[in-house]
Amino acid sequence: MEKTTVSRDGTRIAYTRSGRGPTVVLVSGALSTGGTMAPLAAALADRFDVTVYDRRGRGESGDTAPYAVEREVEDLAALIDALGGEASLFGVSSGGALALRAAASGLPVRRVAVYEVPYAMDDATARAGAEYRERLTEALGQGRRGDAVELFLRLAGLGEEMIQGARRSPMWAGMESVAPSLAYDDAVMGDNRVPRSEIASIACPLLALAGGASDRWWHEAANAIADAAPDGSYRILEGQTHMVEPGVLAPVLTEFFTR
Template sequence: MISADGTAIAYQRFGGDGPPLILITAALCDRTAVSELAEQLAPAFPAIAYDRRGRGDSGDLGAWTVRREIEDLAALIDGAGGSAAIYGHSSGAALALHAAAAGLPITKLILHEPPFTPTHDGEDQRERQAAEERAGEEQAETIRALLAQDRRAEAIAAFLAPTGMPQQMVEQMSNDPAVQAVAHTLPHDPFDVVSASSRGGATPAEQAATVMIPTLLLCGGDSFPWMIETGAQLAAAMPDAHHQVMPGQPHVAAPQALAPLLTGFLLST
């Protein structure tokens, strides 16, 4: 598909005709990260896995903005027949929320562990959130500096290590050529995609409250507690949303666990 700015967006369609589910990947992923899930969904309905701009076989014209990633989704939806359901994982879920809030013709929305910090009332909470935003900006700046020197493995490690990922896995991913190939997108995804500035200063819950689309908020029972709390907060803020925790699943849930939940939600009336 050709996006509004002329960028070619590569995609793979699993399954036959009909309104599809478009799968949005997280940071450091190309479309192969969701291919197994797409294959499992295809017997029930079509699924589209695509390379976000700058990754895999997709192009990357001009300066990156969240708006351009939304336009990429709009092109895919238009090419798929004019409407589609959307699934996004992690920072891909944040992009999916942006797209829904922007009014794209989305029939149903699945947000799988969007990585927003839970919000609470009170001066202490506002100060803590401000401190977390500053820390995120500093981390992003460190990653930009490493990428400018083409130190991709170090940039990936600078992103992954603070998440609590085991050191062995951080080292494995940091030295994976496929992960290194998309490391240049890290300053944008997740940092820009999940930032307050990308929402015009609104909180994630305030942005979510504008979305009227039927929505499923998914979290893994073995994931980070703050992500589960965030999912519950977003679901409570949305007019038509349900929060569901998948027992025993980590942040990156198994396709075998995801596929039945997605199928049930998308086929329900």
């Protein structure tokens, strides 16, 4: 059953809770809602009290201008408070960057795990991220939501044929509906580099994951995240890509969150 809580600035945050056990909150990435994390939540619900939520500007959650990354951290603070005052976090992709920021901010986070946070590991990738930010700001400022989605898919490595196929698919309308939140994910990523000093302030255990079938730079980024944390660990999930399978991921998270 969907529930709601209210963030510090009055924004309504919608969430769904399932299972029993220690509290775990799943944080989705770009162009996604809490429903995107539902298969993983189902795989964890036999051991945990699992919550998925719509980040602000998506799904059933509200939005309040002006946006700031701190507001999304406050959203998680309100959510954790509503769930009992303490939780472990798992974030995927840019949702992992938000989970790291929340843990670094001093929220009552027991453990934090992230999967393939897209931090740049070389200057060329960082420059590509800066160019994307400029073009995304222009597209959204002109109301060109479809073009904004295309920019993101291109940055994510999709070819033109796949992008045009996505435009013709039934999913496109849903992606366009949350396109303004692409700017939020971009803001969460900061300067696109691993925020080592911020991660160094995370007091709880941290697990950084990457897929064995993903490009090597994903592995390098996960390793750098773990290396920056006082109590960090790093693991590769063999055979997995950025679209990690819940059945492979869930046992790894279960072991980490119950360690």
